[in-house]
Amino acid sequence: xxxxxxxxxxxxxxxxxxxxMKRTREGFGHGLVDLGERRKDVVVxxxxxxxxxxxxxxxxxxxxxxxxxxxxxQNMMCVAAGLAAVGKVPFLATYGAxxxxxSADQIRVTVAYTxxxxxxxxxxxxxxxxxxxxxxxxxxxxxxxxSIPNMKMIVPCDYWETRKATVAMADDPNPNYIxxxxxxxxxxxxxxxxxxxxxxxxLREGHDLAIIACGVMVYEALVAAxxxxxxxxxxxVLNMHTIKPLDKDAIQRAAKDCGAIVTAEEHQIHGGLxxxxxxxxxxxHPVPMELVAVQDRFGxxxxxxxxxxxxxxxxxxxxxxxxxVLARKHPR
Amino acid sequence: MPRLxxxxxxxHERALYVRRDIIALLAxxxxxxxxxxxxxxxxxxxxxxxxxxxxxxxxxxxxxxIWHFSIGHVTPVIYAQMAERGYFPLVDLLQFRQxxxxxxxxxxxxxxxxxxxxxxxxxxxxxxSCGMAMGSRxxxxxxxxxxxxxxGEQQEGQIWEAAMFAAHYKxxxxxxxxxxxxxxxxGDVQDVMGIAPLGDKWRSFGxxxxxxxxxxxxxxxxxxxxxxxxxxxxxxxxxxxxMGKGVSFMEEDFKWHGVPPSPxxxxxxxxxMGTSLEEWTERLMGFANPEVAPGMRPKP
Numbered sequence: 001x002x003x004x005x006x007x008x009x010x011x012x013x014x015x016x017x018x019x020x021m022k023r024t025r026e027g028f029g030h031g032l033v034d035l036g037e038r039r040k041d042v043v044v045x046x047x048x049x050x051x052x053x054x055x056x057x058x059x060x061x062x063x064x065x066x067x068x069x070x071x072x073x074q075n076m077m078c079v080a081a082g083l084a085a086v087g088k089v090p091f092l093a094t095y096g097a098x099x100x101x102x103s104a105d106q107i108r109v110t111v112a113y114t115x116x117x118x119x120x121x122x123x124x125x126x127x128x129x130x131x132x133x134x135x136x137x138x139x140x141x142x143x144x145x146x147s148i149p150n151m152k153m154i155v156p157c158d159y160w161e162t163r164k165a166t167v168a169m170a171d172d173p174n175p176n177y178i179x180x181x182x183x184x185x186x187x188x189x190x191x192x193x194x195x196x197x198x199x200x201x202x203l204r205e206g207h208d209l210a211i212i213a214c215g216v217m218v219y220e221a222l223v224a225a226x227x228x229x230x231x232x233x234x235x236x237v238l239n240m241h242t243i244k245p246l247d248k249d250a251i252q253r254a255a256k257d258c259g260a261i262v263t264a265e266e267h268q269i270h271g272g273l274x275x276x277x278x279x280x281x282x283x284x285h286p287v288p289m290e291l292v293a294v295q296d297r298f299g300x301x302x303x304x305x306x307x308x309x310x311x312x313x314x315x316x317x318x319x320x321x322x323x324x325v326l327a328r329k330h331p332r
Numbered sequence: 333m334p335r336l337x338x339x340x341x342x343x344h345e346r347a348l349y350v351r352r353d354i355i356a357l358l359a360x361x362x363x364x365x366x367x368x369x370x371x372x373x374x375x376x377x378x379x380x381x382x383x384x385x386x387x388x389x390x391x392x393x394x395x396x397x398i399w400h401f402s403i404g405h406v407t408p409v410i411y412a413q414m415a416e417r418g419y420f421p422l423v424d425l426l427q428f429r430q431x432x433x434x435x436x437x438x439x440x441x442x443x444x445x446x447x448x449x450x451x452x453x454x455x456x457x458x459x460x461s462c463g464m465a466m467g468s469r470x471x472x473x474x475x476x477x478x479x480x481x482x483x484g485e486q487q488e489g490q491i492w493e494a495a496m497f498a499a500h501y502k503x504x505x506x507x508x509x510x511x512x513x514x515x516x517x518x519g520d521v522q523d524v525m526g527i528a529p530l531g532d533k534w535r536s537f538g539x540x541x542x543x544x545x546x547x548x549x550x551x552x553x554x555x556x557x558x559x560x561x562x563x564x565x566x567x568x569x570x571x572x573x574x575m576g577k578g579v580s581f582m583e584e585d586f587k588w589h590g591v592p593p594s595p596x597x598x599x600x601x602x603x604x605m606g607t608s609l610e611e612w613t614e615r616l617m618g619f620a621n622p623e624v625a626p627g628m629r630p631k632p
Contacts, residue, residue: 043470064470065470067466069497070496070500072493072497074455074456074493075462075490078456078457078459078460078463078490079462080463081449081460081463082449082459082461082463082467083463083464083466085449085463085464085467086398086463086464086467086471087467087471088467088470090463105453105456106453106456106459109450109451109456110449110450110451110453110456110460113440113450114441114449115441115442116449
């Protein structure tokens with residue numbers, strides 16, 4: 001792989017059969033503490049979800065820079081904008097459903113149109129939230145946020161990447177959004193894995209097809225690639241942790257090198273990672289694509305694993321999508 | 333940057349110029365809002381030319397007070413105040429809402445230096461002002477923050493989220509001003525969706541409420557002083573005003589909320605204000621040079 005925009009970051013020593021499990025929200029919480037120590041201008045706002053978004057770590061260390069807003073997400077978004085307007089770097093935390101949908105107009109007009117460096121932490125992203133059910137399983141954030149000018153959208157894959165992304169967000173001058181989850185998820189990167197906003201990470205090399213994934217689906221993609229490998233199919237796996245700005249170079253290279261692409265996300269199929277990748281592929285290098293995503297339906301209560309299986313976003317679903325896309329790549 | 337502290341007589345004169353500017357720029361653009369800008373002219377003149385410490389030639393001056401219009405649609409009065417105060421040349425007002433100009437229909441930070449935060453979707457500005465007040469206090473700044481709201485805007489739920497927040501955090505250096513002209517696009521505010529008793533609502537949310545005639549300059553200056561001297565809670569000024577104030581055929585008529593005067597109507601309005609469209613447009617064009625007395629325009 002000679003792609004200049006793709007950082008080789010093959011996970012070493014990761015046992016896909018028995019991975020270490022860690023919460024991405026812990027990564028957000030610890031990333032904020034890293035930031036709090038490094039930067040005096042970082043402040044944190046929360047909407048009555050201190051513990052469940054793990055901003056409690058920041059609160060304990062930096063109470064003078066911690067602002068409880070109560071159950072008022074629209075107010076919180078604009079208070080954060082006001083703080084940014086006078087030189088602060090505000091991070092706010094609430095569930096992704098409220099951070100994206102409920103505050104969409106506040107993000108659009110006040111935050112993004114003014115281009116203020118508001119940092120939005122959307123917890124409880126995806127179906128993996130589990131028992132809370134549909135209202136609390138945010139599955140529309142990628143499409144909402146990436147449609148708004150000036151916004152950046154980051155969907156880290158595990159604890160370490162969430163922690164690094166949180167720190168990187170503060171150094172970025174634009175408003176941005178980070179999506180993380182509730183339950184422990186497999187750790188597939190390490191503290192030394194490079195992370196740059198807008199630069200995809202190559203996790204596995206291959207030339208038969210490319211699997212482009214974000215969030216918890218990066219692990220599922222690695223598992224799928226391993227299964228495909230056993231059948232002699234070599235899949236490239238790209239961790240597309242930034243949906244906007246999208247690493248078009250890495251996508252174009254994947255399309256050229258592999259000739260077939262499967263995307264995988266824990267998000268609605270409309271306008272998410274798959275849609276973003278498809279927009280790039282059709283314009284730069286059209287190849288067959290399959291999209292593994294939630295099929296335009298609301299979530300429901302259940303356990304993380306059974307929900308992901310029921311909604312068709314586990315590794316076997318990626319393998320089936322790979323078979324479909326390869327059939328189109330090499331018509332029988 | 334000191335406050336200008338113009339006399340009451342001078343403030344009346346400035347307010348007259350601002351009203352003439354509003355009519356002239358609306359007549360040129362043939363697009364924009366007339367009613368609210370005219371009703372909020374007097375208290376905003378007091379803000380820019382007496383109450384606030386602003387620095388038009390260095391808009392990010394760390395010692396500045398902050399003003400924010402949550403009612404973004406009153407750009408005619410915002411831009412007229414900014415131009416009269418020296419933020420940009422008066423002639424720019426003639427580019428209002430034009431593609432080639434820098435004066436958007438609703439305030440845009442990146443188009444118009446001096447605008448702190450873009451606005452235009454109602455109900456968000458008080459929250460923004462809370463954030464600016466909170467951040468300033470964290471830095472130990474002595475800055476005051478002024479937020480202009482509409483009375484129809486009080487129907488937005490987010491206003492009350494922000495009202496709760498400001499009182500909870502005792503943002504005593506935050507001052508809200510409500511342009512209480514009793515009119516909104518669909519008619520009388522009380523008919524569209526009643527907001528009364530507005531003063532009681534704000535008091536019950538923990539604010540210091542100052543109820544004044546929003547066209548009486550003495551009462552306006554007194555209200556700002558009272559707000560400045562209020563401790564432990566934010567203040568809100570209910571400025572009772574008249575939509576379309578200063579133009580006989582616009583006063584008290586909700587139909588003037590969102591429309592500009594025709595050239596003929598503008599001529600009549602300016603005649604009522606002692607000038608003509610040609611004379612006032614020439615005055616605006618005559619001060620194209622921003623070097624002319626920055627911070628204060630000379631008399632025409």
